[in-house]
Amino acid sequence: MRQRPGASARLVVVGGGPAGLMAAETARAVGAEVDLYDRMGSVGRKLLIAGKGGLNLTHSDPFDTFVSRYGERAREVQRWLERFDADALREWARGLGVETFVGSSGRVFPNDLKAAPLLRGWLRRLRASGVRFHVNHRWLGWDEAGALRFAQAADDVRVQAGAVVLALGGGSWPVLGSDGQWTGALVERGIDVAPLQPANCGFDVAWSDHFASRHAGAPVKPVVMEWRGDGGRPVRRQGEFVVSASGVEGSLVYAFAASLREAIGRDGSAVIHLDLVPGREARRLAQDLAQPRGGRSFSEHLRRRAGIDGVKAGLVYEALPKRDWQDVERVAAALKSLPLTLLRPRPIDEAISTAGGVRFGELDHALMLRQRRGVFVAGEMIDWEAPTGGYLLTACFASGRIAGEGAARWLDRRPD
Numbered sequence: 001m002r003q004r005p006g007a008s009a010r011l012v013v014v015g016g017g018p019a020g021l022m023a024a025e026t027a028r029a030v031g032a033e034v035d036l037y038d039r040m041g042s043v044g045r046k047l048l049i050a051g052k053g054g055l056n057l058t059h060s061d062p063f064d065t066f067v068s069r070y071g072e073r074a075r076e077v078q079r080w081l082e083r084f085d086a087d088a089l090r091e092w093a094r095g096l097g098v099e100t101f102v103g104s105s106g107r108v109f110p111n112d113l114k115a116a117p118l119l120r121g122w123l124r125r126l127r128a129s130g131v132r133f134h135v136n137h138r139w140l141g142w143d144e145a146g147a148l149r150f151a152q153a154a155d156d157v158r159v160q161a162g163a164v165v166l167a168l169g170g171g172s173w174p175v176l177g178s179d180g181q182w183t184g185a186l187v188e189r190g191i192d193v194a195p196l197q198p199a200n201c202g203f204d205v206a207w208s209d210h211f212a213s214r215h216a217g218a219p220v221k222p223v224v225m226e227w228r229g230d231g232g233r234p235v236r237r238q239g240e241f242v243v244s245a246s247g248v249e250g251s252l253v254y255a256f257a258a259s260l261r262e263a264i265g266r267d268g269s270a271v272i273h274l275d276l277v278p279g280r281e282a283r284r285l286a287q288d289l290a291q292p293r294g295g296r297s298f299s300e301h302l303r304r305r306a307g308i309d310g311v312k313a314g315l316v317y318e319a320l321p322k323r324d325w326q327d328v329e330r331v332a333a334a335l336k337s338l339p340l341t342l343l344r345p346r347p348i349d350e351a352i353s354t355a356g357g358v359r360f361g362e363l364d365h366a367l368m369l370r371q372r373r374g375v376f377v378a379g380e381m382i383d384w385e386a387p388t389g390g391y392l393l394t395a396c397f398a399s400g401r402i403a404g405e406g407a408a409r410w411l412d413r414r415p416d
């Protein structure tokens with residue numbers, strides 16, 4: 001066992017994702033001595049993965065709409081965003097030399113769409129400010145004396161700190177270090193942790209072998225998805241999703257994932273409805289489909305009269321019995337409201353993010369654990385969730401900033 005010297009004025013941040021890095025930067029900016037520990041060989045890996053298809057940094061929604069994306073935790077997350085919102089995040093990126101733009105969907109991206117330049121500039125600034133990095137350190141919890149325990153190669157390392165920020169992520173990216181194993185260390189200390197569950201995840205559908213083999217990987221667009229959540233109130237949203245071998249996934253599915261997951265847990269399944277021809281009324285579709293087919297097949301008639309082919313035609317065949325193909329009213333109704341039964345969410349290690357984590361009741365407004373003074377929590381470790389679209393990253397940054405400020409105040413023992 002190696003014992004590293006302690007310092008009552010030192011902040012230890014555990015986790016090198018956006019929340020942890022922001023906590024380190026915020027605390028260091030007001031003079032705290034900061035050491036950051038990460039399980040992996042380098043920090044910011046999840047941020048790099050998030051940027052592979054273009055780093056969706058935040059969103060341009062009006063503030064009230066932005067806050068509403070956090071569902072049941074909107075009130076709590078609003079407090080974070082009032083301190084550090086989407087505009088503040090864009091200004092922060094500009095300070096790193098990264099200009100941003102608003103895409104057609106309202107999402108905000110770096111001009112070059114890449115995560116690596118932002119991360120490189122950020123780490124350069126953090127190191128220049130005096131933040132010390134310690135990689136390949138897996139956090140194990142605390143020892144009997146209250147020191148932080150880390151596994152580093154064959155060593156059991158003990159670290160003393162005046163304050164701690166835990167920013168260890170959820171449980172959906174074990175290959176990048178976010179495996180959710182931290183839950184045990186907190187539960188052992190009496191901290192109430194909601195079980196981790198998949199969020200921004202796909203869902204299983206009982207596809208026929210024929211459909212799955214032909215259409216797995218195909219995008220469905222444009223399409224409107226309708227979900228009748230709590231109270232039966234229909235919610236409709238246009239976008240796109242992807243058919244997988246096991247079911248459905250993609251941004252439009254993720255937008256409803258939280259309530260779909262809860263409904264499946266309660267009822268055993270959930271039914272969504274798809275409008276495969278947005279912008280065309282069912283009556284007009286029925287009139288078009290009533291035109292003589294001649295010698296054309298049903299598939300060719302759908303393509304010519306309704307613009308339905310490929311994966312959309314496959315979905316119609318999956319849901320509509322063959323006996324109904326001659327009934328234009330039923331076909332039109334199916335095209336405008338095609339039922340799809342979702343059986344279960346995909347496993348947590350396939351999800352983009354997780355729900356669950358440290359419950360808000362365990363935290364004060366500075367995100368410090370009420371039962372373990374001087375220990376702060378940030379990012380996806382807390383019990384909140386949001387759809388993709390920049391909302392996840394923004395809240396992680398904002399919570400890291402609040403935890404970093406709180407930890408710095410704790411070190412100084414200044415009242416809030």
